[in-house]
Amino acid sequence: MIKEDRHIHSKFSDGLNTPEELVKTAIKIGYNKICIVDHVRENTLWLPDFVNDILRLRKKYDSKIEILSGIEAKVINLKGDLDLPKNIEGVDFVYAAIHRIPIEERKYLPSGEISVNKSRALAFWFTAIRKVLKNPIPTVIAHPAAILYQHGVYLPKKVINTLIKEGKEKIFEINLRHRAPRGEFLTKVLKKSKVIYGSDAHSSDELLFWSNWIRK
Numbered sequence: 330m331i332k333e334d335r336h337i338h339s340k341f342s343d344g345l346n347t348p349e350e351l352v353k354t355a356i357k358i359g360y361n362k363i364c365i366v367d368h369v370r371e372n373t374l375w376l377p378d379f380v381n382d383i384l385r386l387r388k389k390y391d392s393k394i395e396i397l398s399g400i401e402a403k404v405i406n407l408k409g410d411l412d413l414p415k416n417i418e419g420v421d422f423v424y425a426a427i428h429r430i431p432i433e434e435r436k437y438l439p440s441g442e443i444s445v446n447k448s449r450a451l452a453f454w455f456t457a458i459r460k461v462l463k464n465p466i467p468t469v470i471a472h473p474a475a476i477l478y479q480h481g482v483y484l485p486k487k488v489i490n491t492l493i494k495e496g497k498e499k500i501f502e503i504n505l506r507h508r509a510p511r512g513e514f515l516t517k518v519l520k521k522s523k524v525i526y527g528s529d530a531h532s533s534d535e536l537l538f539w540s541n542w543i544r545k
């Protein structure tokens with residue numbers, strides 16, 4: 330059984346619960362490791378408070394659960410740069426996420442256009458993700474290819490093989506809420522890459538929901 334959830338959002342960004350409430354729920358579920366991950370931007374100011382809160386909880390619940398801190402930053406261009414504050418000291422994991430497909434600096438492919446020209450969308454996405462894999466800052470690739478699956482775009486074998494090969498240094502997230510990665514990508518990632526499991530829960534209730542879903 331999976332004993333971790335490494336992608337839980339708190340009130341620090343768009344989640345409903347405090348980190349402590351999430352920790353208590355995770356302990357009730359029986360997880361032995363969680364990562365609280367919140368969305369950041371270049372101008373995010375709460376990061377030191379977030380890091381301190383996680384450190385406080387780590388000490389308080391030390392004997393019950395391992396608590397990690399993460400930040401989820403979106404990819405902003407085809408060079409694989411992230412929307413990150415300058416100082417990210419104390420954060421355990423940086424998650425790189427492609428929520429929209431970049432086409433140039435902070436410009437994105439309108440989501441309606443993805444399914445209209447799938448190969449074009451895939452090409453932009455592939456360019457960006459390959460650069461992200463070379464960027465030393467992020468450690469985790471959040472919900473890999475979710476943006477493509479949402480619009481009916483699936484990864485060709487060649488693309489999958491390249492990502493597995495070039496992503497050796499990264500950790501791929503198996504994201505439950507987005508069901509990403511899928512199909513052959515998921516099979517290969519599970520076999521050949523470092524992986525973590527995350528639900529992308531935005532509340533204690535969702536955390537509970539996904540823990541039940543895993544058990545089934």
Ligand SMILES: [Zn+2]
Nearest residue numbers: 401426471472
């Ligand atoms: Zn995300």
Ligand SMILES: [Zn+2]
Nearest residue numbers: 336338401529
């Ligand atoms: Zn997320």
